Amino acid sequence: MPNTEKFLQSVQEGYTFKGEFAVLGVGMLDKAAVPGALVKLPLKTMNRHGLIAGATGTGKTKTLQVIAEALSDASVPVLLMDIKGDLSGIAAAGVENDKIKERLAIIGETYKPTGFPVELMSLSNEKGVRLRATVSEFGPILLSKILDLNDTQQGLVAMIFKYCDDNKLPLLDLKDFVKVLQFVSNEGKAEIEKEYGKIATTSTGTILRKVIELQQQGADVFFGEPSFEVDDLMRIADDGRGMISVLRVTDMQNRPKLFSTFMLQLLAELYATLPEAGDLDKPKLVMFIDEAHLVFQEATEALLQQIETVIKLIRSRGVGIFFCTQNPQDVPASVLSQLGLKVQHALRAFTAVDRKTIKQAAQNYPETEFYETEQLLTELGIGEALVTMLNEKGIPTPLVHTMLVSPRSRMDVLTDGEIDGLINKSKLVKKYAETADTESAYEILNAKLEEAAQKTAEEKAAKDAEKEAKKTSGGRQEKSTIEKVLDNSVTRQIGRTAANVITRSLLGALGLGGKSSSKKKSNSWF
Known part of the structure; x- marks a missing residue:
C-alpha cells in the first residue's frame, strides 16, 4: 500500500x-x-x-x-x-x-x-x-492554600471561620477577614481562647502579612x-x-x-x-x-x-x-x-x-x-x-x-x-454592576468594639461622678453639723471655753503656753 x-x-x-x-x-x-x-x-x-x-x-x-x-x-x-x-x-x-x-x-x-x-x-x-467572590465562598482550606500557610496557620484560619459562623459574622471581603484577624489578636483574644483554644500572635501576624500581599495584587476588587x-x-x-x-x-x-x-x-x-x-x-x-x-x-x-x-x-x-x-x-x-x-x-x-x-x-x-x-x-x-x-x-x-x-x-x-x-x-x-457593601464582620466587630469602648467610658464616668458626689456630699454634712452646734447660744459659750482649753493644751505641749513657758521658750531659742 x-x-x-x-x-x-x-x-x-x-x-x-x-x-x-x-x-x-x-x-x-x-x-x-x-x-x-x-x-x-x-x-x-x-x-x-x-x-x-x-x-x-x-x-x-x-x-x-x-x-x-x-x-x-x-x-x-x-x-x-x-x-x-x-x-x-x-x-x-x-x-x-x-x-x-x-x-x-x-x-x-x-x-x-x-x-x-x-x-x-x-x-x-x-x-x-x-x-x-466572597471570602466565605473560598472557605478556610482554599484560602489557606492560596496564602501558602503551614498547618498551624491553617488551623487558625479554620478556627476564625468557625468563630465567624458561630457568631454570625459574615466574611464577605478581605477587610472583614483582616478585621477578624486583628480582633482575635487583641480585644477578643481572651474571649475566643476560652472557647476555641490558644491563639499564637505570631501566626496571626504572618497570616495578616500574606493577606496584605494578596491585597497589593488587587485582590480587594475581586473579593466581595x-x-x-x-x-x-x-x-x-x-x-x-x-x-x-x-x-x-x-x-x-x-x-x-x-x-x-x-x-x-x-x-x-x-x-x-x-x-x-x-x-x-x-x-x-x-x-x-x-x-x-x-x-x-x-x-x-x-x-x-x-x-x-x-x-x-x-x-x-x-x-x-x-x-x-x-x-x-x-x-x-x-x-x-x-x-x-x-x-x-x-x-x-x-x-x-x-x-x-x-x-x-x-x-x-x-x-x-x-x-x-x-x-x-x-x-x-x-x-x-x-x-x-x-x-x-x-x-x-x-x-x-x-x-x-x-x-x-x-x-x-x-x-x-x-x-x-x-x-x-x-x-x-x-x-453585577453595583458593589454591595452589606453589614458583615468588619461593621459588626467595629460596632461591638465601639459599644464596648462607650460602655467602658460610661462606667468610668459614672464611677468618677459617684466618687465626686460622695466627696462633696460628705463635706457639706460635716460643715452643716458644726454650724448647727455653733449656732446654739448655750453651746457657743461652752465652745469658746473648750476652745481656750484646747488651745492652751496645744500651746503648752509645744512649750509656748503661759508666762512661765515663755521664759523657757526664750531660753530655749537663744
Missing part, C-alpha cells in the same frame, strides 16, 4: 466518531495536504481537557478561536480567559481574504463569516461583567458582593448557540497570584455547584486559559496539588479545561498527564535549551511511522500543528500534522464602540 493511502486510512480510522464532531483541519504528509484525511474533534471527549502549545506567532490563539466557535455552534457555553486582549473579536464576523479562501479550498470547507454571542467580563474595573453565580457562565443564546464569555484579564500579567486565586476558586465553585454528570454527548462548559503559565508561575506546591485534584475531578461534572501556552513544559507534568487533546504548533530552536525543550515535547506525543516528530516541530508553518486526542474509548488517536481551518469570526479585537455596544445590550453587566 502506498504511503499516502496508508496515511489516509490511518487518519480516517483514527478520526471517525459516532457522536457530534467539528472539523479541525486536514492531515498533511510530506508537508502537503492529503484530501479526505479530515481531522475531526469529537464533542463527547471535550471534557477530557486539552493543551494548545507553540511559539509566539504560530497560530495558537486562532486554534483556540476555531475550537470555541465549534463548541458555540454545538450549543456548548465557553469561557475564554483573554490575557493578551485579542479574543474579543470573536463577537464580530470575519473577513475573507485570498489566504483563507485557498486554505479552506484545500481542506474542502467553505468560509462563512460569522460573529458569535459574546459576554465581556472582568476581574477589575475594565468594561464588562464584574466577577467577584454580589458574588458571581456560575450558572451565568452556562447560558445559551437566543439563537441556540452557546454563549462565549470572554474574561478580559489583560491587567493580570503582573498579578499572577490573583489570577491563580480566581482560577482555583472558579474551578472549586464549579465542582461544588454542578452535579455528577458522567459521560455526556457534549460538555456543559469548556474553559480556555490563554497564557496558562500565569496560573502556575507563582503557585505553591499545595496550590498545584489543589489544581491537579480539581482538574481530575471536574471532568465528571461535564467541564473541560484547555491550557494555551508557549511551551508544554509551562504546565506541570502532573497536570499535563490529564490533558486528552494536544495541539502542538511550531517550536523555535535558537539555543541549546530550546533544543532540549523540543526533544522533551516530542516525547509527549504518540510514536508515528509517518513523521520525525522532533524535527517536524521546528518546521511547522503558521496555522499548522501536530494533533492527537482521545477517542470515545479513551484511546489516543494517531498523531497528525494538520492544516487547521480558519476562524469564521474576526481575527482582531473589537473597537471601543463595539465593546460599548455589547456592554449596553448585556443584562449581566447591570446585574
Whole structure:
C-alpha cells in the first residue's frame, strides 16, 4: 500500500466518531495536504481537557478561536480567559481574504463569516461583567492554600471561620477577614481562647502579612458582593448557540497570584455547584486559559496539588479545561498527564535549551511511522500543528500534522464602540454592576468594639461622678453639723471655753503656753 493511502486510512480510522464532531483541519504528509484525511474533534471527549502549545506567532490563539466557535455552534457555553486582549473579536464576523479562501479550498470547507454571542467580563474595573467572590465562598482550606500557610496557620484560619459562623459574622471581603484577624489578636483574644483554644500572635501576624500581599495584587476588587453565580457562565443564546464569555484579564500579567486565586476558586465553585454528570454527548462548559503559565508561575506546591485534584475531578461534572501556552513544559507534568487533546504548533530552536525543550515535547506525543516528530516541530508553518486526542474509548488517536481551518469570526479585537455596544445590550453587566457593601464582620466587630469602648467610658464616668458626689456630699454634712452646734447660744459659750482649753493644751505641749513657758521658750531659742 502506498504511503499516502496508508496515511489516509490511518487518519480516517483514527478520526471517525459516532457522536457530534467539528472539523479541525486536514492531515498533511510530506508537508502537503492529503484530501479526505479530515481531522475531526469529537464533542463527547471535550471534557477530557486539552493543551494548545507553540511559539509566539504560530497560530495558537486562532486554534483556540476555531475550537470555541465549534463548541458555540454545538450549543456548548465557553469561557475564554483573554490575557493578551485579542479574543474579543470573536463577537464580530470575519473577513475573507485570498489566504483563507485557498486554505479552506484545500481542506474542502467553505468560509462563512460569522460573529458569535459574546459576554465581556472582568476581574477589575475594565468594561464588562464584574466577577467577584466572597471570602466565605473560598472557605478556610482554599484560602489557606492560596496564602501558602503551614498547618498551624491553617488551623487558625479554620478556627476564625468557625468563630465567624458561630457568631454570625459574615466574611464577605478581605477587610472583614483582616478585621477578624486583628480582633482575635487583641480585644477578643481572651474571649475566643476560652472557647476555641490558644491563639499564637505570631501566626496571626504572618497570616495578616500574606493577606496584605494578596491585597497589593488587587485582590480587594475581586473579593466581595454580589458574588458571581456560575450558572451565568452556562447560558445559551437566543439563537441556540452557546454563549462565549470572554474574561478580559489583560491587567493580570503582573498579578499572577490573583489570577491563580480566581482560577482555583472558579474551578472549586464549579465542582461544588454542578452535579455528577458522567459521560455526556457534549460538555456543559469548556474553559480556555490563554497564557496558562500565569496560573502556575507563582503557585505553591499545595496550590498545584489543589489544581491537579480539581482538574481530575471536574471532568465528571461535564467541564473541560484547555491550557494555551508557549511551551508544554509551562504546565506541570502532573497536570499535563490529564490533558486528552494536544495541539502542538511550531517550536523555535535558537539555543541549546530550546533544543532540549523540543526533544522533551516530542516525547509527549504518540510514536508515528509517518513523521520525525522532533524535527517536524521546528518546521511547522503558521496555522499548522501536530494533533492527537482521545477517542470515545479513551484511546489516543494517531498523531497528525494538520492544516487547521480558519476562524469564521474576526481575527482582531473589537473597537471601543463595539465593546460599548455589547456592554449596553448585556443584562449581566447591570446585574453585577453595583458593589454591595452589606453589614458583615468588619461593621459588626467595629460596632461591638465601639459599644464596648462607650460602655467602658460610661462606667468610668459614672464611677468618677459617684466618687465626686460622695466627696462633696460628705463635706457639706460635716460643715452643716458644726454650724448647727455653733449656732446654739448655750453651746457657743461652752465652745469658746473648750476652745481656750484646747488651745492652751496645744500651746503648752509645744512649750509656748503661759508666762512661765515663755521664759523657757526664750531660753530655749537663744
